[in-house]
Amino acid sequence: MRYVKWTALALLVLFVASFLHYTLPQHDVVRIVGTNTQRMDLGENTWFFSAPDTGNATTIDGNRDVKFIEAIYPNGKPMVYRNEDTGWGWPPYFKVNSFDIQAQATDLTSTEAAPKWVLVTHYGWRSQLFTIFPNAVRLKQVEGPDVTVIPWFNIFFFLMVAGIVFMAVKMWMQFRERTIDPALDDMGEAWDGVEARAVAARKGARTNVGRFRAWLRGLGQ
Amino acid sequence: MIIGFLKLAIFGLIGLTVVYLLLSAYSRSVQREELEKRFDAGDGDGPRDAYIEEGMRDYERGLRKKLIWLVYIIPTAVFVAVFYGLNFG
Numbered sequence: 001m002r003y004v005k006w007t008a009l010a011l012l013v014l015f016v017a018s019f020l021h022y023t024l025p026q027h028d029v030v031r032i033v034g035t036n037t038q039r040m041d042l043g044e045n046t047w048f049f050s051a052p053d054t055g056n057a058t059t060i061d062g063n064r065d066v067k068f069i070e071a072i073y074p075n076g077k078p079m080v081y082r083n084e085d086t087g088w089g090w091p092p093y094f095k096v097n098s099f100d101i102q103a104q105a106t107d108l109t110s111t112e113a114a115p116k117w118v119l120v121t122h123y124g125w126r127s128q129l130f131t132i133f134p135n136a137v138r139l140k141q142v143e144g145p146d147v148t149v150i151p152w153f154n155i156f157f158f159l160m161v162a163g164i165v166f167m168a169v170k171m172w173m174q175f176r177e178r179t180i181d182p183a184l185d186d187m188g189e190a191w192d193g194v195e196a197r198a199v200a201a202r203k204g205a206r207t208n209v210g211r212f213r214a215w216l217r218g219l220g221q
Numbered sequence: 222m223i224i225g226f227l228k229l230a231i232f233g234l235i236g237l238t239v240v241y242l243l244l245s246a247y248s249r250s251v252q253r254e255e256l257e258k259r260f261d262a263g264d265g266d267g268p269r270d271a272y273i274e275e276g277m278r279d280y281e282r283g284l285r286k287k288l289i290w291l292v293y294i295i296p297t298a299v300f301v302a303v304f305y306g307l308n309f310g
Contacts, residue, residue, distance in 0.1 A: 054225065087225055088225040088226050088228065088229040089225065089229075092256075092305055093303075093307060094300070094304040094308070095307060095308065096306075096308055096309065097308040097309070111256060138307060165270075171243065171244075171247045174247055174250050174254075175247075175250075178250050178253075178254065184289060208255075
């Protein structure tokens with residue numbers, strides 16, 4: 001039983017952690033080397049793509065054109081971002097400017113000889129196995145590959161979560177103290193009354209069956 | 222686009238209303254408890270119930286109750302800021 005409990009707990013933590021890791025914004029400093037748009041026939045990886053751009057028809061039949069941004073990390077490793085609207089859906093980035101970001105990305109394209117370093121804010125994962133890409137939500141040109149980025153949003157987010165949990169606990173304690181406990185006390189008093197009557201009736205009865213019936217009647221009173 | 226936005230707005234409103242109701246119930250409960258404690262500590266005269274009801278009437282008119290409206294205002298402001306900053310900033 002203990003193993004079941006710990007496994008369930010570990011799975012839950014893993015699930016929440018990966019959910020947050022996928023959804024919260026992250027920052028990369030990269031050199032953009034190209035942009036393109038290509039048709040994707042989405043299958044098992046549909047979940048890791050957004051809906052069609054806001055304003056378009058929302059019938060999702062799993063194939064559409066998706067904008068991509070190709071980039072190289074300072075260490076030479078490649079990275080590819082998709083560039084899709086999230087619109088009003090999940091995750092709540094409310095991004096509707098994917099075409100503008102594409103134009104900006106094309107503008108920031110550079111070569112290894114004369115690199116322009118770009119801070120890409122994105123969410124999501126790159127997986128070659130499933131052909132999924134992180135979604136770039138913001139581009140900003142920076143001085144060099146070593147800039148320090150403070151994840152303000154994530155700091156704020158976790159502080160807020162801590163605040164909400166704290167409030168929820170306080171509210172629950174107040175509810176228990178003021179509403180549940182008094183109700184339980186009332187019930188306890190009512191039950192004591194029932195017991196007292198049953199004891200009195202049982203004493204008056206002669207046989208076991210009679211005592212049992214008297215006890216049942218006591219419950220009903 | 223309009224449908225998607227309305228969906229977000231309506232479900233957001235429902236969610237925030239739940240939070241608003243829970244917070245107002247909590248705030249009222251805290252206020253009542255405080256009034257009870259204050260009376261029991263010897264503050265106020267006359268019957269206990271009247272003292273508490275009077276205090277609750279003051280609370281209903283007071284600033285703290287109005288501050289609970291921030292439940293609606295803050296998320297809406299954050300939404301507008303994020304939407305504008307990310308797309309057009």
